Amino acid sequence: MSLSESCYLPPLSPEYYPLYLAGVLGLGIAAQWLAWRLHLPSILLLLAFGFAAQLAGDPDDIIGKDLLFPIVSLSVAVILFEGGMSLKFSELREAGGVVLRLVTVGAAICWGLAGLAAYFIMGFPIELAALIGAILVVTGPTVIAPLLNYIRPARKVGSIAKWEGIVIDPIGAVLAVLVYEAVVATGLNEAFAVALLAILKTLVVGLVLGAFSAATLILLLRRFLIPDFLHNASILAAILVVFAVSNAIQPESGLLTVTVLGILLANQKRITVRHIFEFKENLRVLLISCLFVVLAARTSPAEIAKVGWQGLLFLLLLIVIVRPASVLLSTIGSGLNWRQKTFLCFMAPRGIVAAAVSSVFAFEIVEEYVHRGADPTTIAQAELLAPLALLVIVGTVTFYGLTAAPIARMLGLASPNPQGLLIAGADRWVRELGKVIHDAGFQVLLVDTNYRNISAAKMAGLPAHCASILSDYVTEEINIGGIGRLLALTANDEVNALACQEFIHLFGRKEVYQLAAWDSGSGRRASVSDHLRGRVLFSEGVDFYVVARRFAAGAQIKKTSLTAEFTYADFLKRYGDSALVMFIIDEGKKLEVRTAESTATPKPGQSLISLVDPVKPAPEETQSEDVAPEDETETESQSPSSS
Structure with a gap:
C-alpha cells in the first residue's frame, strides 16, 4: 500500500456522502471559531482540520475532479467579487502608486526569480519554469483577506496589501494562461502573436463585460426592477454567469471580469450596496472555510514528497529571496518607509487560485507533451507542477500565517487587540x-x-x-x-x-x-x-x-x-x-x-x-490618581450634539 493510500480509510459509501459534505462545512466553521477564540490566523487551523479530514476520504473520490474544479472556480469568483467590493478608490490616493508598482514591476520580478529558481533548483525546462513562476505570482483574497482581518494592520499598508492581493489574482492567472499558450505554440513568432492576442482579449472581455454587468445591475436596482428579497440572489447569479461567460470567451478572464464588477459596484453612488456586501462577506467566510478544508484534504504527504528536498529549497527561496526582492525593488522611490516594506515582504501566501490553475495546467501540459512525444523525463517534470504548487501553498500559508502578525506588531503597524x-x-x-x-x-x-x-x-x-x-x-x-x-x-x-x-x-x-x-x-x-x-x-x-x-x-x-x-x-x-x-x-x-x-x-x-x-x-x-476637573471657565455647548 502506498503512502498516499494509507492516509485514507476505505472509500465511503454513497449514502455517507451527505455526511462527509456536512462534515467539511462543520470542520471549516469550527476552525474559524477556534481560531477566533485562540487569536490565531484562521487559515492555519483550516489547513490543520483539512489534513485531519483526509482520514474520512479523498474529496476527489467523493466530489470528483470533474466537478470539484468548477466548484472551486465559481467559489473563487464569488470571493474575488467580494474582495473587489472591499476596494475603495479613495484608498488609491495614498496607496495607488505602490499598488501599481507591486502588480507590474513586482509581479515581473517575482515571475522571473521564481522561474529561475525552478529552472536551477527543480531542473525544469525553461518553459515549465516560466509556467510555474507565472502561477506562483498569484496570492489572492482567499488567503490575504483572512490574514488582514486577523492582523488589522495600519490603514496605508493594509490598503496596499489588500489591493495587491486582489488585483494580482486575475493578473497572475492571465499571465499563467499566456505562458501556457506560448508553451504549446510552435515557434517564437507564433508564441508572441498568441500571447499578445490573449492579453488583448482578456482586457477587452474583462473590462467590457465587467463594466456592462455593473451598469446593468445598477440600472435594474436603481429602477427597483429587482425586488429586495431577490437582491442577493440576483447578484450572486450575475457573478457566476458573467464569470462563466467570460471564461468561455477567453480562458481565465473571468477573474478580471468579476473583480471589475465588484470594484465598480462598490465605488458608485447611485444605489446602496451595503446589504449586498454584507451578504457576500458572510458567503466568503463560508466558502473559504470549505475550500481550504477540501484543499488540505486532497493534499496527501506522498504527493508533496514527490518534489523532494529541492521543493523545500525552492519554497525557502520564494520566502527569503523572491518576495523581499520583488517588494524592495518595485517600491524604490515609492515613499514607503522600511517598516512598511518589511511588512509587505511578509505578506505573500498562495491560495486556492494557485492550486486550481496549477492542477489544470499540469494535466493539460502533460497531455501536450505526450502528444508531442516528449521524453519521459520531461513528462515526469511536468507532473511535478501541481505537487510543487501544493507545497508552496501549504508552506507559505503556514509561514506567513505564523509570522505576519508578530512582525506587524513588532514594527508598530498593527495591534492584535486595539484599545x-x-x-x-x-x-x-x-x-x-x-x-x-x-x-x-x-x-x-x-x-x-x-x-x-x-x-x-x-x-x-x-x-x-x-x-x-x-x-x-x-x-x-x-x-x-x-x-x-x-x-x-x-x-x-x-x-x-x-x-x-x-x-x-x-x-x-x-x-x-x-x-x-x-x-x-x-x-x-x-x-x-x-x-x-x-x-x-x-x-x-x-x-x-x-x-x-x-x-x-x-x-x-x-x-x-x-x-x-x-x-x-x-x-x-x-x-x-x-x-x-x-x-x-x-x-x-x-x-x-x-x-x-x-x-x-x-x-x-x-x-x-x-x-x-x-x-x-x-x-x-492621597494614593489615588484623581484627575483634576475640567477648567471651569470653559462653557458647555447650549445645543445638544447630534453626531
Whole structure:
C-alpha cells in the first residue's frame, strides 16, 4: 500500500456522502471559531482540520475532479467579487502608486526569480519554469483577506496589501494562461502573436463585460426592477454567469471580469450596496472555510514528497529571496518607509487560485507533451507542477500565517487587540471623559458636527474631527488604526443607535456601545427599538442628560488606582453609591468598558475611570490618581450634539 493510500480509510459509501459534505462545512466553521477564540490566523487551523479530514476520504473520490474544479472556480469568483467590493478608490490616493508598482514591476520580478529558481533548483525546462513562476505570482483574497482581518494592520499598508492581493489574482492567472499558450505554440513568432492576442482579449472581455454587468445591475436596482428579497440572489447569479461567460470567451478572464464588477459596484453612488456586501462577506467566510478544508484534504504527504528536498529549497527561496526582492525593488522611490516594506515582504501566501490553475495546467501540459512525444523525463517534470504548487501553498500559508502578525506588531503597524475608542459626540463632559482616557495612555478620536465642541476638544489636546459619525468620511478618510471600539455619546438616541449599526461591520457587535435611551420606555413610545441599539454603557438609566446634569452640578471624572490599602470598598465608602464606574484599566493595561451587564467587582491593581460627586479628600487616600476637573471657565455647548 502506498503512502498516499494509507492516509485514507476505505472509500465511503454513497449514502455517507451527505455526511462527509456536512462534515467539511462543520470542520471549516469550527476552525474559524477556534481560531477566533485562540487569536490565531484562521487559515492555519483550516489547513490543520483539512489534513485531519483526509482520514474520512479523498474529496476527489467523493466530489470528483470533474466537478470539484468548477466548484472551486465559481467559489473563487464569488470571493474575488467580494474582495473587489472591499476596494475603495479613495484608498488609491495614498496607496495607488505602490499598488501599481507591486502588480507590474513586482509581479515581473517575482515571475522571473521564481522561474529561475525552478529552472536551477527543480531542473525544469525553461518553459515549465516560466509556467510555474507565472502561477506562483498569484496570492489572492482567499488567503490575504483572512490574514488582514486577523492582523488589522495600519490603514496605508493594509490598503496596499489588500489591493495587491486582489488585483494580482486575475493578473497572475492571465499571465499563467499566456505562458501556457506560448508553451504549446510552435515557434517564437507564433508564441508572441498568441500571447499578445490573449492579453488583448482578456482586457477587452474583462473590462467590457465587467463594466456592462455593473451598469446593468445598477440600472435594474436603481429602477427597483429587482425586488429586495431577490437582491442577493440576483447578484450572486450575475457573478457566476458573467464569470462563466467570460471564461468561455477567453480562458481565465473571468477573474478580471468579476473583480471589475465588484470594484465598480462598490465605488458608485447611485444605489446602496451595503446589504449586498454584507451578504457576500458572510458567503466568503463560508466558502473559504470549505475550500481550504477540501484543499488540505486532497493534499496527501506522498504527493508533496514527490518534489523532494529541492521543493523545500525552492519554497525557502520564494520566502527569503523572491518576495523581499520583488517588494524592495518595485517600491524604490515609492515613499514607503522600511517598516512598511518589511511588512509587505511578509505578506505573500498562495491560495486556492494557485492550486486550481496549477492542477489544470499540469494535466493539460502533460497531455501536450505526450502528444508531442516528449521524453519521459520531461513528462515526469511536468507532473511535478501541481505537487510543487501544493507545497508552496501549504508552506507559505503556514509561514506567513505564523509570522505576519508578530512582525506587524513588532514594527508598530498593527495591534492584535486595539484599545482605542472612536467617540461620537464632543460635549463638555464627553471631552473631559476623553481627556482622562487619553491621559491614561489610550487612543481616542472624537467626532462631532458641532464646530465649537471640536475646537474645544483640539484645544484640550484631543484628536477630533468635525463630521457626522454617520458619514462615509469617517470610515473612508479618517485613519482609525489602533481603534477597536465605538462609544456613541451624543444627546440624540437615534443617532447613537444608527452609529452603532454603522460600525457593527467594522468593530463587531461586542465593541459598539451607546448611552441608555433618555425615555427608557418600550412599545410605541420607545425612541429606538432594542434590536437597533448597541450595548448599553455604564448602567441602565444613565443617559446623556443624567451625566450632563451631574457634571454641571460639580461631579468630576477621575482616574483612581485601587491597591491593597485602598480597595473598591474604600472607593465606595469615600464617594458613595452615586459613584459611576465607567471604565476599568486592568493590570495588563487593557481598557474594559463598563456596561449595564457588567457585574465583576474591581480588584486591587486595577484603575477606575468614574464619575464621582465632589467630596473633601481624606489625608490617607492621597494614593489615588484623581484627575483634576475640567477648567471651569470653559462653557458647555447650549445645543445638544447630534453626531
